[in-house]
Amino acid sequence: MRARGADLSHRARRALPRRLGAALLVAGSAAAPAAAADWEVDHAASRLSISVEVAGRRLFGEFQDWRAEIAFDPENPEACRVRVEVDVASLAFPDDMASSSAAEPEWLAAAAHPVAVFEGEGFSRSAPGDWTVHGVLTVKGETRPLDLEVAIAAEGDAAEANVAAELVRSDYGVGGPVEEMVGLSVRIDAHVVARRLD
Known part of the structure; x- marks a missing residue:
């Protein structure tokens, strides 16, 4: 027993x-950590654009089709995140030839790589209302680190953000037969209007 x-x-x-x-x-x-609040983008009031030097003048283009998923809480930066998907074929310049050329294989290769993606998970505050978002950008299958400088003005459940970044297009294999006329540095600008979801 x-x-x-x-x-x-x-x-x-x-x-x-x-x-x-x-x-x-x-x-x-x-x-x-507690999850950060989700925000919904008002695309009608928002814009995403790029600019580049071409033959000595600044050429501005705007993406017509893009989506963003945003989780943001200024008191909980470690839980903040953002994911942006951009339909590269939707890039429109004032010049129709520039718009069609941008989608060609040697440039953005819209047929083979239709979507560019930015994913950011590291948020750091540089000043009141100013943030740096550390992330990665994938264009034409090439992924490189990219930081966004973001100025946010929020009141209640509404917020507006101005976003800026610069990249070197050759890092992503973006170039073409007249690339000597096109600057290597590409500036990204965005104005985002969003509201916090319950």
């Missing part, structure tokens, strides 16, 4: 992994 003390010890050893697992689960839940 097994001794009562031995039986209790056996049951305790069997229960220990379950209790330990539950304790770790509770501790992990307590340590996890």
Whole structure:
């Protein structure tokens, strides 16, 4: 016959992994940061544009089709994130030839790589209302680090943000037969109007 003390010890050893697992689960839940609030972009009031030097003059273009998923809380920057998907074929310049050329294989290669994606998960405050978003941009299958400088003005559930960044187009394999006429530096600008979701 097994001794009562031995039986209790056996049951305790069997229960220990379950209790330990539950304790770790509770501790992990307590340590996890709270999720940042989700924001919905008002695309009718927002814009996403680029500009580049072409033959000595600044050429401005605007993307007509893009989507953004934003989670932002100024009190909880470690939980902030943003994902932007851009239909590269929707880039429109005042010059129709420039618009059609931008989609060609040597430039944005819209047929082979229809979507450019920016993903940012590192938010740092540089001044009141000013943030740097650390992330990566993928264009034509090439992924490179990219920081966005963002100025945010928020009141209640409404916010507006002005976004700026610069990249070197050759880092993403973007170029063409007249590339010596086109500057390497491309500036990205965005004005985003959004509201916080409940």
